[in-house]
Amino acid sequence: xxxxxxxxxxxxxxxxxxxxxxxxxxxxxxxxxxxxxxxxxxxxxxxxxxxxxxxxxxxxxxxxxxxxxxxxxxxxxxxxxxxxxxxxxxxxx
Numbered sequence: 783x784x785x786x787x788x789x790x791x792x793x794x795x796x797x798x799x800x801x802x803x804x805x806x807x808x809x810x811x812x813x814x815x816x817x818x819x820x821x822x823x824x825x826x827x828x829x830x831x832x833x834x835x836x837x838x839x840x841x842x843x844x845x846x847x848x849x850x851x852x853x854x855x856x857x858x859x860x861x862x863x864x865x866x867x868x869x870x871x872x873x874x875x
Contacts, residue, residue: 783826783864787819789839790856792847795819796840805834826864 794800795813802811806823813819827833847854 783823783862785821785823785835785860785862787821787837788859789817789819790858791817791844792842792854793839793856793858794843795837796843799840799843801836801838803836805832809833809835811837820863826867828869 789795794817795802795811797813802821804821806827808824810822810824811819812822821835823833841856
């Protein structure tokens with residue numbers, strides 16, 4: 783299972799500055815580009831599992847936002863990419 787992050791251009795994961803940690807054993811963080819990244823959870827997880835993720839991003843590393851600019855909104859899209867497994871006969875299709 784993977785959790786994918788897509789960020790606007792003013793938020794980036796910068797190697798050596800940004801950090802990633804998780805309570806999930808063997809979770810790895812892969813920065814595909816400055817604006818897209820994935821967390822790989824190789825064993826997946828079941829319904830009762832609780833996965834915590836702590837991730838830091840750098841705001842405006844390329845200094846695109848002009849000095850004195852007012853507040854900017856920067857939504858981050860997060861979605862899982864996974865294969866569904868059959869457990870105790872569910873789901874049947």
